[in-house]
Amino acid sequence: MSLTREPAQELQLDPRLGDRVRVEDLGGGRQTMVMSMGPQHPSTHGVLRVVLTLDGETVVDAQPDIGYLHRNWEKIAEYMTYAMTVPFADRNDYLAAITNELVLVQAVEKLTGIEVPERAQILRIIFSELQRITSHLLWFGTFGLDLGAVTPFLHAFTAREYCYRLFERATGARFLYGYLRIGGLRNDVPDGWIDDLLAFLDQLEREYWPGFMKLLVENEIFVRRTKGIGVLSREDAIAYAASGPVLRGSGVRYDVRKADNYLPYDRFEWDVPVGENGDVYDRAIVRMYEMLESARIIRQAVKELPDGPVMAKVPRAIRPYGEVYHRVEGPRGEVGVYLVAAGDTNAYRARWRSPCFVHLQLLPLLARGHLVADLVAIIGSIDIVLGEVDR
Amino acid sequence: MPEWLVAALWAVLKASIALAFIGLNFIFLVWLERKVSARIQYRVGPWRVGKPHGWLQLFADAIKMFSKEDVMPAAADRWVWAAAPVVVFTPAVLLFVILPVGPNFGVQPDFNLGLLFLSAVSSFTLFGIFMAGWGSNNKYSLIGAMRAVAQLMAYEIPLVLAVLGVVMMAGSLSLQRIVEAQKDYWFVFPQFLGFIVFLIAAIAELNRTPFDLAEGESELVAGYFTEYSGIRWGMFMFAEYTNLFTMSAIAASLFFGGWNGPILPPVAWFLIKTYAFVLLAMWIRWTLPRIRIDQLLDLGWKFLVPVGLLNILITGLFLV
């Protein structure tokens, strides 16, 4: 048996993995145990590896090890023209492709000074909010799985399927759309699409959402599993530049949609749900209510949807100068793009600011002192997409 | 024929029938679980293999399980690892001995130490689980096994306490007698507290959601049987589903009058009541999230044990 005690020392699990883990003597013949959770593990949401130092089941330290999906978007974006970069940006956060496209497309529009038609602007709002709903639906499902409830996952996927049918009809793809173009949208939405969208929202608000609340979020076991777990204080949330539901779960009423108003969000009436304690439960609740707020925005946006073109006149080759840092509120938080343009068709430097990357570094802070089961809940509650963490 | 030979043949026959039933019951339960979970999750479940409702799927599953590669981890503790599925599997089958399927019908329903046998044999599973966890030499397995041990210890006691109330009312440890004592009314009414304790403890004992910590998929991959595949894995599943059936049968016998019932033959009543409990367990499994280990132990020691004791006190006062 190799479960014998290792002497307390600086231990490297595998020199090639470069982990720094310490087996600590806890006294009384007890030692910490080092466990490598992932990259093949059911609840690491992709290919995340967490090097856990455990005292029994209590997490002493959790060090995320990332880079398994690294394909260096930033380098490849330097090789490609601005327009070619857009579909590739989809693959960063593959669960919220529209917001990825949006941030990149808007950054290029800022560089080139292209004015986007109003109809396209409103449609962009509709699509990014619909994307937020799908993304939160998927989060809801996988978060249920993390807590051991399988049924919410499939219920959420039923609703999500409805969303993806809508996306497919409008954009031609279910997942990675390539729908937003520099200067507008690829095509207008088909006839009758808006009615189906509203029907979906009705069903979401009347049937799915209350069902999800009853099935999982209001469940006593759920509440006990999540309250007081992984508390992120207000100060830490700001200092670590958390964003999106993680920041708002900690009680900070901050939303890039309100702060930057990168699309005409100020025309609509909507609230920013915030939590109180910054624990897993609050982050979950914030996401649940964000779905409703997104639905509310879409309803108002549909009413104000003007007629007109969805694509501006865009020069054939874009050779901008200057630089811009643009950010939007993705479902997971603040997605940012920093473009340095030096008069070429390619960006001189393209930087992707991913919210998940920032949130994942909170993991040791949140997980310390909790149980392994809580660690899984915490990973679920910060809602990471490894495609975006590694880029 | 000499009398002993008749007795021996009779015993062998009974055992073979029981084993055949257990085997068929297992694959039926797997299919049922898939169908029930599918209904709960807006799906149809098995459908293609065999019409209607994919009933041949159960055989397909079994064949698949038998034909899978049997992989033993290089660093496993060979004998412990190999023996564990058998050790888990045996008590599950043994428990069938005491089930009263009908009036004086069953393998040995009038076993006068029936319930003692139940608690003794069912805790035997623990060894197998721990052997699996230890022998796999995998940290997930080890944590799973540790959890299982803590959990089964915490829930064995309330289980026995809950049963004790029934035993006091029936005045016997034999399941046959207990069922006969429920001719007029079911014990679930006087023993409602006991029934609640029994239900929770039994689900925990079965390692099913919300108490499936030992195999908590999202945390421990598959818990103590992470390293098992093929038929060895199948034996764990076999034990799990057989235990589910046994526990349901015992719940039906202890609290819901077992085979007692009008019109239909006793065996039918027994099966109906048992499967009602099986369905209840499945319903619970596919609805609830998983509880956490500290909450599980709190629930066991701080809630179920006191309530079980209270139940015995109340029962005793009434009987006196």
Added chain:
Amino acid sequence: MPEKPEAAPQQAKEDRPLQIHQDDKPLLEALPLPPEGTFVDPKAKKKAAAAGDEAAGGDAAAGPAAHPVVARLRQQFPDVSLEPVAQTVDGEPIVTVPAERWLEVARFLRDDPELAFDYLSDLCGVDYKDALQVVYHLRGLGHDRRLTVKVNVSKDRPEVPSVVEIWPGAGWHEREAFDMFGIRFLGHPDLRRILMPPWTPEDVFPLRKDFVDRRPKRERKVRPR
């Protein structure tokens, strides 16, 4: 993988090796640091120079140098050169701070109640011909002031003070900049590679413009056309 001898032309037709990268020279070209602080369209610059002679005073007042954030910084640190001061295309001021004074300035940027940049939105590196640059995008909660800070470091000694103690969220961004550009952040508690595998050679920094993929060539059999 050992280097394979060059295949004969007849063989190459059957299994021609597919090259993924050119091995000897990088495909991208590094540009020198723009003297204006950001890349400016030369045509626009000429036009501005022609038009700016008479209205020079007015232009300077409206330009990025007069931005309240920059003015506040100048007032606090008269001895620190913020040049070149520029702005992004959407009007966000850019200042360039020397590395040796950066920590001090950063602390002021966060703590000063008039600036209160408590939110480090992003941190990244940029590679230029003559220097490496660290770019900080600062935001704050509760106000809409924005600031981009650039710190230039030489390629021989790419060392910048770490801002982890000021904005803890910079931790992983700095690791990434180290990973991708080889910029060493002094005082960072755990500066090691984050996205690249740990067995990456120590002098390989993929986002530098002169990066060359020197891994053994991967060969793939492709059907000859």
